[in-house]
Amino acid sequence: MATTEDVGRLAEPDSVATSNLDAWYMDDSQEDQRLPHRRSPNEAVSLDYLKKLGVLYWRVDGEDDPKLQVIRDARGYSYKDVITVSPEKLPNYEQKIKSFFEEHLHTDEEIRFVLEGSGYFDVRDFDERWIRIDCRQGDMIVLPEGIYHRFTLDSNNYIKAMRLFVGEPVWTPLNRPIDDHTSRKKYVATFKASESFETPGSISSASPIAAH
Numbered sequence: 001m002a003t004t005e006d007v008g009r010l011a012e013p014d015s016v017a018t019s020n021l022d023a024w025y026m027d028d029s030q031e032d033q034r035l036p037h038r039r040s041p042n043e044a045v046s047l048d049y050l051k052k053l054g055v056l057y058w059r060v061d062g063e064d065d066p067k068l069q070v071i072r073d074a075r076g077y078s079y080k081d082v083i084t085v086s087p088e089k090l091p092n093y094e095q096k097i098k099s100f101f102e103e104h105l106h107t108d109e110e111i112r113f114v115l116e117g118s119g120y121f122d123v124r125d126f127d128e129r130w131i132r133i134d135c136r137q138g139d140m141i142v143l144p145e146g147i148y149h150r151f152t153l154d155s156n157n158y159i160k161a162m163r164l165f166v167g168e169p170v171w172t173p174l175n176r177p178i179d180d181h182t183s184r185k186k187y188v189a190t191f192k193a194s195e196s197f198e199t200p201g202s203i204s205s206a207s208p209i210a211a212h
């Protein structure tokens with residue numbers, strides 16, 4: 001049986017050393033949003049920097065990986081469902097895809113665990129640059145409350161992802177500009193002062209999960 005320390009360790013977001021998550025600064029091209037949009041030469045973004053922006057990451061080996069339940073228990077992710085985004089599977093596909101790619105924030109964390117396929121989560125850093133995070137099968141990502149972000153499929157046009165939430169889900173996107181919103185102010189106050197930044201790698205120091 002797992003000890004409390006084991007459980008705590010399993011629920012810790014992955015460290016730089018164990019992650020092979022790929023993220024990069026995007027180019028300024030207006031080409032198809034599904035393309036990688038890497039700069040030339042590539043400007044990689046480390047998991048460490050993503051953590052400074054409040055983005056957490058775990059590698060989870062499928063739905064049956066005990067790590068999934070440990071993370072859910074530790075972070076209170078009581079709700080789950082599965083969403084498939086593809087032209088065939090998602091009703092109102094064109095409209096949904098457009099709204100996913102509008103820059104927005106939420107009043108809660110956005111938590112996705114990729115079961116099949118792949119897609120890009122783009123997050124803004126504090127210099128207004130877009131960082132593209134390549135999420136593939138087995139990647140679990142948490143975007144903090146109040147971070148400006150957007151989502152797109154890549155050119156494979158398919159992702160099946162588990163959505164997790166604390167309590168009853170609120171999926172409403174609040175489109176930018178919304179700088180005066182409480183969630184945005186809270187995000188900026190928590191993560192902008194990166195000099196005095198406290199690693200959000202442990203559950204105890206992670207930003208409190210928002211009530212709604």
Ligand SMILES: [Fe+2]
Pocket residue numbers: 104105106110149150173
């Ligand atoms: Fe979102």
